[in-house]
Amino acid sequence: MSTFTGVGVSPGRIVGPVRQMPRPVAEPSAREKWSNTTVDEETARLKAAAKNVQAELQQRADAATGDSRAVLEATAMMAADPMLLKSANALIVAGTSAERSVWEAGSQVADMLRGLGGYMAERTQDVLDVRSRIVAELRGLQAPGIPTADHPFVLAAEDLAPADTATLNPELVIALITSSGGPQSHTAILARALGLPAVVAARGVETIDDGTEVFVDGAAGTVLAGPGDAERTAAAIWAEQARSLGSYSGTCTTKDGHRIPLLANVGSGADARKAADAGAEGVGLLRTEFCFLNRDTEPTVEEQSAAYREVFDAFPACKVVIRTLDAGADKPLPFLTDASEPNPALGVRGYRTELSTPGVLDRQLKAISEAADGATTDVWVMAPMISTAEEAQHFAESCAAAGLKVPGVMVEVPSAALTAGAILQRVNFASIGTNDLTQYVMAADRQLGPLAALNDPWQPAVLQLIRQTVAGAETARGGKRSSGEPNGDNGKSVGVCGEAAADPALAVVLVGLGVTSLSMSSRALAAVAAVIGSVSLTDAQGLAQQALAAPTAIEARTAVRAGLPILTTLGL
Numbered sequence: 001m002s003t004f005t006g007v008g009v010s011p012g013r014i015v016g017p018v019r020q021m022p023r024p025v026a027e028p029s030a031r032e033k034w035s036n037t038t039v040d041e042e043t044a045r046l047k048a049a050a051k052n053v054q055a056e057l058q059q060r061a062d063a064a065t066g067d068s069r070a071v072l073e074a075t076a077m078m079a080a081d082p083m084l085l086k087s088a089n090a091l092i093v094a095g096t097s098a099e100r101s102v103w104e105a106g107s108q109v110a111d112m113l114r115g116l117g118g119y120m121a122e123r124t125q126d127v128l129d130v131r132s133r134i135v136a137e138l139r140g141l142q143a144p145g146i147p148t149a150d151h152p153f154v155l156a157a158e159d160l161a162p163a164d165t166a167t168l169n170p171e172l173v174i175a176l177i178t179s180s181g182g183p184q185s186h187t188a189i190l191a192r193a194l195g196l197p198a199v200v201a202a203r204g205v206e207t208i209d210d211g212t213e214v215f216v217d218g219a220a221g222t223v224l225a226g227p228g229d230a231e232r233t234a235a236a237i238w239a240e241q242a243r244s245l246g247s248y249s250g251t252c253t254t255k256d257g258h259r260i261p262l263l264a265n266v267g268s269g270a271d272a273r274k275a276a277d278a279g280a281e282g283v284g285l286l287r288t289e290f291c292f293l294n295r296d297t298e299p300t301v302e303e304q305s306a307a308y309r310e311v312f313d314a315f316p317a318c319k320v321v322i323r324t325l326d327a328g329a330d331k332p333l334p335f336l337t338d339a340s341e342p343n344p345a346l347g348v349r350g351y352r353t354e355l356s357t358p359g360v361l362d363r364q365l366k367a368i369s370e371a372a373d374g375a376t377t378d379v380w381v382m383a384p385m386i387s388t389a390e391e392a393q394h395f396a397e398s399c400a401a402a403g404l405k406v407p408g409v410m411v412e413v414p415s416a417a418l419t420a421g422a423i424l425q426r427v428n429f430a431s432i433g434t435n436d437l438t439q440y441v442m443a444a445d446r447q448l449g450p451l452a453a454l455n456d457p458w459q460p461a462v463l464q465l466i467r468q469t470v471a472g473a474e475t476a477r478g479g480k481r482s483s484g485e486p487n488g489d490n491g492k493s494v495g496v497c498g499e500a501a502a503d504p505a506l507a508v509v510l511v512g513l514g515v516t517s518l519s520m521s522s523r524a525l526a527a528v529a530a531v532i533g534s535v536s537l538t539d540a541q542g543l544a545q546q547a548l549a550a551p552t553a554i555e556a557r558t559a560v561r562a563g564l565p566i567l568t569t570l571g572l
């Protein structure tokens, strides 16, 4: 039995066979020529590979439903695209290998589609995906992307990109294990959103053979190859505990009756409908960039408005906090961000793209305003990566110009936490993004596995910045508020929408620090509500003081967990 230790980022214990995510297909050399074959043989090789890829994609499409089916059908059609094959054949005739020919032909077709704009430009990614698949087929390699199987499996990967989420089928993938990736990486966020046990930064998991049975413990952060009876029993107990936790009732209060609204983090209308079904009281973070990943061109006002309206319609008469595009670093959008920046996390990302690409923000605000028109939803709008009071002021003015009445900011840059008082005099609310706040205050890339211990929202510096943000809000408000979620117009409320809110023990600390609402993946709602419901507000404040007094992240977590016996009862 070998054990791999990493960082547990989504709790749960499960036993299942591993499937490795294939490595991305490498570009064939520009000098790659065919030899030992004839033009006809090389053309026939390409034709057969394209046909196999098409058949495989069509088979997957037939088995899929909804959005995944549409994506797979479009990609299957692309594999048989006559223009792609014709351009590739012309290169083969000139002596280029089938692999290189289809690679170049794919680039040509992609450029052409991009130039046509609109719906055609949307197909660019499909062509690039198909050409990689055909090259993999020609080389006898596993197809790129999330593997398929006819039985549930534990997906092992180096890390997952946000774009991989479209094809991840949670019925088949029962846990995620990665050799890289930090606790705030998108693999971790995705795992929590899907409620899948996950361990990141577990070096060596990339060497586990396909089919090997493993035991994944997403709380302990361990992966064990060749589990025995003890592990199988632990997995069965966890499945039973998960069932008994049930679903979120739609109301979260401390033991002594203080209301803490629990909202959902979503990335699309479909997500929002799932969150509403799960009992979320509204949306605390709509990641609008997730609606448009893989887009080469800016979505039109109409397209945006339709996407946002879907979310508003899922939450009539409830609060929805919509975040303007947070492009850059781990979430590049080609129409907004510069892929060649040397240090993208510190670069032109989030609200800062307004400097390099003015106009996109105003068009997005217009789209939000149009979507809100006639909807009963209480629409709040916030900007990501705000660093100064001037930026907050400018954002508030832009919202006002678009007729949006509740502007706010994300607090995810340490300067925003330190100057929260001045910032909150200019906007109505703040939402703390602990994922980025942690990476920036600890100077530790959130995507890097080796820095996982630094990238921990229990770090004393992060807790102090949260306290400072709440104190800044009190100054801006001109005094303390006793409890409850203030209204959007003058409340200067502080919520948390980073992944810290989904950690039930840390959620209690956040409440104790004075945070008034929490937003998380809907899977976490029931557990967070159960743990908050087990303490009074005074208990939560006491635990927050203990966490603040602890000199290290580990000691803070240990002290708080010791004060929350319900965590053990629920297996959290």
Ligand SMILES: C=C(OP(=O)(O)O)C(=O)O
Residues within 6 Å of the ligand: 285, 287, 326, 412, 432, 433, 434, 435, 436, 437, 497, 498, 499
């Ligand atoms: C919620 C956050 O934003 P994202 O994870 O999308 O960067 C955060 O930084 O905590």
Ligand SMILES: [Mg+2]
Residues within 6 Å of the ligand: 384, 412, 433, 435, 436
């Ligand atoms: Mg962020």
